[in-house]
Amino acid sequence: xxxxxxxxxxxxxxxxxxxxxxxxxxxxxxxxxxxxxxxxxxxxxxxxxxxxxxxxxxxxxxxxxxxxxxxxxxxxxxxxxxxxxxxxxxxxxxxxxxxxxxxxxxxxxxxxxxx
Amino acid sequence: xxxxxxxxxxxxxxxxxxxxxxxxxxxxxxxxxxxxxxxxxxxxxxxxxxxxxxxxxxxxxxxxxxxxxxxxxxxxxxxxxxxxxxxxxxxxxxxxxxxxxxxxxxxxxxxxxx
Numbered sequence: 001x002x003x004x005x006x007x008x009x010x011x012x013x014x015x016x017x018x019x020x021x022x023x024x025x026x027x028x029x030x031x032x033x034x035x036x037x038x039x040x041x042x043x044x045x046x047x048x049x050x051x052x053x054x055x056x057x058x059x060x061x062x063x064x065x066x067x068x069x070x071x072x073x074x075x076x077x078x079x080x081x082x083x084x085x086x087x088x089x090x091x092x093x094x095x096x097x098x099x100x101x102x103x104x105x106x107x108x109x110x111x112x113x114x115x
Numbered sequence: 116x117x118x119x120x121x122x123x124x125x126x127x128x129x130x131x132x133x134x135x136x137x138x139x140x141x142x143x144x145x146x147x148x149x150x151x152x153x154x155x156x157x158x159x160x161x162x163x164x165x166x167x168x169x170x171x172x173x174x175x176x177x178x179x180x181x182x183x184x185x186x187x188x189x190x191x192x193x194x195x196x197x198x199x200x201x202x203x204x205x206x207x208x209x210x211x212x213x214x215x216x217x218x219x220x221x222x223x224x225x226x227x228x229x
Contacts, residue, residue: 004158033217042119042221043159043204056216091159102208104151104217106159 002026004107006092012113013082021077021110025094032075033095033104034067038088046090049075082114117142121205121220128195129228136190136223138179138205146209148172148181148188149217153202162190162203200227 005024013019025032034046045059049069060066064082069075079086089109095102122137140146150162150172163172168183177192188205205220 035219043206043219045216045218048216093159103161103164104159106151108158 004092004094004105006090006107006110008110009108010111010113012115014115015084016081018078018080019082019112021079021090021112023075023077023092023094023107025073025075025092026105027073029094029096029105030072031095031097031102032069033093034075034077035091035093036061036088037091037109043091046077079112082112084114087112087114117146117207117209117218119205119207119218119220121203121223123221124202124224125226126223127226127228130197131194132227134190134192134195134199134225136203136205136225138188138190138220140186140188140205140207142186142207142209144209145183146207148179149206149208150177150179150188150190151204151206151219153204153222155201159204195225195227197227197229200225 007022032049035043037043047054047067048056051072052069064080067077089111091109093104093106095104118141120139147166149164151159152162153159163174165172165181168181171180179188179190202222202224204222206217208217
């Protein structure tokens, strides 16, 4: 596609429910990243994919968070048993290759609100 | 571990004023440095980057110079416009950490008044 697409753009859920957030990266981009942006905070790294594998899961806040990527393309971030502190904007980014000089292309994010 | 520290906002300036947003970093290796910008209602986008010491990144009138001796990458613009109102994020990507994780600062919100 023309850019990184995330869905839904907004999600309101009740505490304790599970949610799935989807990211469709730019076609041909091998690297995919998930970040979390809380109100007044910077971007918190969650997980990185190179192809379908996730060599770095160190940023996932707890075992309630998981992510997968299939076909080297679409990725899903799943949050189980959501808590109020999970409320944030979840951003997805992709880059053509893995590398320190690579420019990240960001989606518009999913605003998650846990009531 | 690696980290990025940038000045807290918000920063409020009048149109045509000079802008500086400070950014310092800590890294184990020799990182690449970036400034990303988030305009209201839009996603983050790369503004400029520098990949080695003394490099200057520039775009849209903004500049930042990679200063290894002071571990800084301050963003500057000589004359801001209302359309520059946005949140600016300093970031690094460090080969010492495998180069696959870009670390961001907390962001600095800029308001430019007409």
